[in-house]
Amino acid sequence: MQVKDIEIDQSLKELTQHRTAVLPIACYETTINQNIHGYIPLHWHDELQFIFIVKGEAIFQINEESVAVREGDGLFINSGSLHMAEEGNQSGCVYICVNVSPHSVLSQELYTTYVSPYIQATNLSCLYIDSNKSWGKLILHAIVKINQLIQQKLPYYEMDITVQLTLIWKNIILNGFPLEYDQTVMLKNQRMKQMINWIHLHYTENIKLDDIAKAGQLSRSECCRYFKRNLKTTPMRYVIDYRIQKSLSLLQQESNVTEVAFQVGFNSTSYFIDKFKNSMRMTPFAYKQYKIGDGY
Missing domain, CATH: 1.10.10.60 (Homeodomain-like)
Structure with missing residues (x-):
């Protein structure tokens, strides 16, 4: 599915419903220059966002940070982070985007220990996902797999998605750096x-x-x-x-x-x-x- 417009409210919060029929998750493909504005305008959402660049290059602005993400790599954008994107070098950038509610990444019993500290950290507005790193390669493969699962909708695909989400989040954590709360x-x-x-x-x-x-x-x-x-x-x-x-x-x-x-x-x-x-x-x-x- 190609998203050509991102509907936001007055506070810049995105209004798109990020969910499959059962899970609070959405996966879609975006061609930046096909957006109604020619770029992805400034917005934010409660969901965690995982991006894989299929083609070209994207320039993301996340809070105060500008990040150029090249083809084959990806980006994690944390819950509540203001962000926008434009294609780099007129590259016809296309990316796969997975948006998921923080409460759906892991079970509720694990949320307090392994999710909440990360979405509250002030030094984790985003994280570059490098395909040359072993943990990055695993995350990017999981993003592509989730996209396939949602498109194919084979029996029990929702359970397979939760397995991939767990793998993604575990590798975000294993990338490891001290969290800050400024x-x-x-x-x-x-x-x-x-x-x-x-x-x-x-x-x-x-x-x-x-x-x-x-x-x-x-x-x-x-x-x-x-x-x-x-x-x-x-x-x-x-x-x-x-x-x-x-x-x-x-x-x-x-x-x-x-x-x-x-x-x-x-x-x-x-x-x-x-x-x-x-x-x-x-x-x-x-x-x-x-x-x-x-x-x-």
């Missing part, structure tokens, strides 16, 4: 989510830098540093980019360009067109015609 890092992550959440609730309004900083209980300068560290952009640039994201689905409907511009918070059609061209490499009208002609 309250300062936790607070930073919380403030970042608060500011982004505020933007997503108020993007149609006249937003100022002071408003965003206030949402994160920060000064203007500190607010800018947070966005620079986490998203490699400025707060107001993020507002513009988010407005353009929100305009994409509207442009595929009957609304004209001027109506869309004002619906997503721009107070000038020409300014909207200019920023849209900078972001999407085409005008809003050209995008609208392209998507309508594409059958969207």
Whole structure:
């Protein structure tokens, strides 16, 4: 299954239902440039995410860290981590993604000892899975196996999936490094989510830098540093980019360009067109015609 859009709520939490008929797990194949935005927008979810790059290269931004993942390797993204992705070097990146509830990785009796400490650790937002490492090879093989099991749905396949999940998690733990629980890092992550959440609730309004900083209980300068560290952009640039994201689905409907511009918070059609061209490499009208002609 190819996922072309990731539905998220105002807090950036992904709304996709990550489950098979029985287990709280989902596995799907993603071609990054086929996403409605041309990239995977910023979001987070409670589920643990295990990724295997089938083709090309992906650049992931996870909290403050940027990670390039090459073909044949993978990535673990921890529960609650803000992340986004774009393809590297126009490589037509395709990856298999397994999302699973932390409570389903191991039995409830083992959860407190072997899962909870890892999802709460502040130094484990993500982990590169290297196919040249023996533990990495086992994890990547298990991701592919889970994908096959879900597609084939042979008798008792759910039990086989739980075996593969146990193998994945055991090798994450065996990779072994001291876990850290830094309250300062936790607070930073919380403030970042608060500011982004505020933007997503108020993007149609006249937003100022002071408003965003206030949402994160920060000064203007500190607010800018947070966005620079986490998203490699400025707060107001993020507002513009988010407005353009929100305009994409509207442009595929009957609304004209001027109506869309004002619906997503721009107070000038020409300014909207200019920023849209900078972001999407085409005008809003050209995008609208392209998507309508594409059958969207």
